[in-house]
Amino acid sequence: MDELSEEMRRSEYEEACDYNYAPLQHPDSIRLLELLPGEMESPIQIDLAEFRLQENPLYEALSYTWATEDGDCSLSSQIRCGKTTRLWITKNCELALRYLRETDSRRILWVDAICINQNDINERGHQVGMMRDIYSQAPRVLVWLGEASKDLGTPLSYMVDSISPSALEAATGPLSRSGSSGGELSTHEAPPNDSQATISVSEIFLNFLEEVVDDMIQISSTGQASTLSSLYQELISQIHEGWTNKAPEAKSQLYRGFVDIVNRRWWTRVWVVQEVVSAKSVILVCSKKRTDYTYFRRLHLSIIRDMSPKANDIFNSFSVANGHLTAVRGAFRATEASAEPSAFLEVLHEARGLFASNPCDKVFGVLGLSDKFNTLAPAPDYSKSPTEVFTDLAKSFLSTTKSLSILEHATSTNATLGHPSWAPYWPNGPVIYFNRSVPYHASKKSEAIFTISPNSQYLRVKGKVFDQVTELPLAELGAYTWEAGFNEIIEGYRVSCKVGFSLTSYPTGEPVEEALWRSLCWNFRWGTDYTMIYPAPDELAHSFREWYYILMASNTLEVTEREFKNQRNPFAAEINDTSPLGTTKNGYLAAVPYTTEVGDFIALLAGGRLPFILRPTGDHYCFVGPCYVHGIMNGEAFPDTLDGLQWFSIR
Incomplete structure (x- = not known):
């Protein structure tokens, strides 16, 4: 029946x-x-x-x-x-x-x-504008990661294989144990008693993640560093072993579960950043397993702050989840009451690597994070083309802030799309990466003086030509991209160092070596507690010399790579891989986008924090991107009064 x-x-x-x-x-x-x-x-x-x-x-x-x-x-x-x-x-x-x-x-x-x-395009656009209210008003947001992995593990062997002998010493039974905090630890959803029963490796990982973070919270409450947790150390050891060792036997059940979860498609979506940041509570759902989303955020943040070699090595093992978690951290910062308008741009920048089926959602997916963003950009409108949306955003930001900081996110590759080169095309990754929180003031603290043509194609802005690129030898272009392999990056380093040491003196009177190493790292480094140090401390010069010796003394790239990894040189962690060095007509070193060409101008524009590369093209200029020129980053070359500035027409 x-x-x-x-x-x-x-x-x-x-x-x-x-x-x-x-x-x-x-x-x-x-x-x-x-x-x-x-x-x-x-x-x-x-x-x-x-x-x-x-x-x-x-x-x-x-x-x-x-x-x-x-x-x-x-x-x-x-x-x-x-x-x-x-x-x-x-x-x-x-x-x-x-x-x-x-x-x-x-x-x-x-x-x-x-x-x-x-x-219904109109309804869709209106509801998109309500998205933050919809997600923030729900008592909880349920994240569907998908079904559990079909890769199975045995709970008992998982417990034995996943925990070091020291962590098992206090075990009170096969399915429970005591961690370094002294609290009883057991899987949140206890596995079957049958030692031959199997569960998904994704569930194995999520169970253990809960135990790890609970233990870290308990240890932190006693005033100790949470990373002292033996469970945390075991987790990063297994991830490190699986990530760095290609042998199949190195891929433990715990590691395989970790890889399965962090590679889920959900982490790649731009919209989910707003959805989780707006939420009161977020629960990850994988088949029937439920895990609090904050466990993932805590683990990711702990690994970022953990200065140990293993933690540094496994940062990229978070795969596609890395981009999501980084964007979420930026989004939380941007929604703070004290956040500057530039924080909005940083969220857009961090979300560039995330996926949206409609290019316009790269902007619309971020707009709803905060009411104050509404003053920086037009409301979502799906009837507009991507070029219209991104150009309108640039115009609105320029008018509201009187700052050219949005130009720092634009590159000359945009022009091939029939898109104004001065307006960032957000679906495309940037040509050059750098830390935008460093307080550069190449144009002092001036406000932008600009007009925009009625057809939104031309940006006319006031500034001055500072110099011109005369030499720019390059390694293979792939050496300067985010995806570059180690061998490609090394060759890029070598070419840039040869450019630097081709100078016999430097306009500021500094030794050429100092101008070189400060140009390679954009005169900036991170402190041990992730505080920003600008200008870079003098003691980094010694690390540069050691780094340079390894770079140039080895006969093969293989030896260089091995020595680089063994040395863990502090200077190596600070170099900007994406900006090759060139020299200028006046003898300066310039760290520039790899799309720069000999003959391009270096301009200082009112309202800009950095110098910009401009390419003369007929009756206008094409915007190439921002750059670092050692010796002028604190306004040394920008006039005190704006009377003598010229107009630049950029398309």
Whole structure:
């Protein structure tokens, strides 16, 4: 009888007509879906209803990716909406609903693909503007990471393999143990008693992550450094071994679970940054496993602050999750009351490596983080092209701040898109990376003097030509990209050092060697507690000499790489890999974007913190990017009065 009823339900399900969205009635209206109870495999049934946010409806908000882990984002799954209609959703959305569905009670959710009429551009744009309110008003946000890994491990061997003998000494049983804090530790979801039972390695990792962070919090409460936790040390040891050792036997269950989780597609989405930053509480959902999102943030931050060699080595092992967690840290800083407008640009910059199916979402996904961002950029408008959106943003930021700091994010590669070279094209990664928190004041603290043409193509700005690039020998261009391999980077270093030592004197009167090493690191270094040190301390000169000897003395790149890694030279950690050194007509060293060409001008523009590379092109200039010129970064070459400045027309 049950099979017959199920067959009848499926038949009705397939014969339903498509759901027709009714327009929302109020500016603060949203739709909420009521997920009806059911078993895992039974058809999904929902009801949709309109609510006003001012009425404070109770719901949970879902954060997820439309696409499955293999990239399928087609609307190929159907669910029943009401008694007679159906909705088409992606397979990943359907999976999330199945795992979130209760068997005996209803659940109220907000899911963007279902609760927003995706075919109505006006509604979509309006709801995007409400996104922060939607996620912040929900008591919790549920992050659907996907189903658990099919790679299985055995809980008992996981406990033995994952913990060092010292951490097992205080064990009170096969499934519990005491950590260095003295507190009892056990998996949050105890595995089966059968030692041969298996669970997913993703669950193994998430269970252990909870234990690690709980132990670190306990240790920190006693006034000790949380990284003293033996469980934390064991975790980074296993990640380090799996990350650096290619042998299959080095890939423990714990490491494999870590890799599985940090490579999930969810971490790559630009929108989820706003979703988690706005939330009161965030829960990661992987099949039936639930883990507090703050565990991940705490682990990532601990590894950043941990100055140990192992922690430094495994930072990149966070893979695609790295970009997300870095952007989230920047977003929290940017939403502080004391944050400067430049913090908004930093979030946009950090989100450049994240994915958005619509290029405009690289901006729209960040705008909703804070009300104060609304004064820096126009409201979301999906009827505009990416070039219109990004140019409007640049114009608005320039007008609001009277600062050229947004130009620091632009590169000459934009011009190939038919896009103004002075307006950052946010979907593209920057050509040059540098620390924008360093207090450079190449144009002193002047305000920008500018006009923008009616067609938004030309930026006219006042400034002065300081110098011209005359020599710029380069290694292979790949040596200066973020993706460059070690051998490519080394060759780039060598070429830049040869450029520096080709000078016999320096205009500031400093020794050439000092001008060289300060140019290589943009005269900046991080302190041991991640405080910013500018200008770079004199003692870095000794580290430079050791670094330079290793760089130039080795006969092969292989020897150089091994020696570099063994030495862990402090100077090596400070070099800007993305800015080759060139020389100028007046004998200065300039760290420039690799897209710079001989003959390009170095200009000091009112309202700019750094010098800028401009390329003469007919009756205007093309904007190439920012640069570092040693000896003029504190306003030494910029006039005290602005009367004698000239106009530059940049397109």
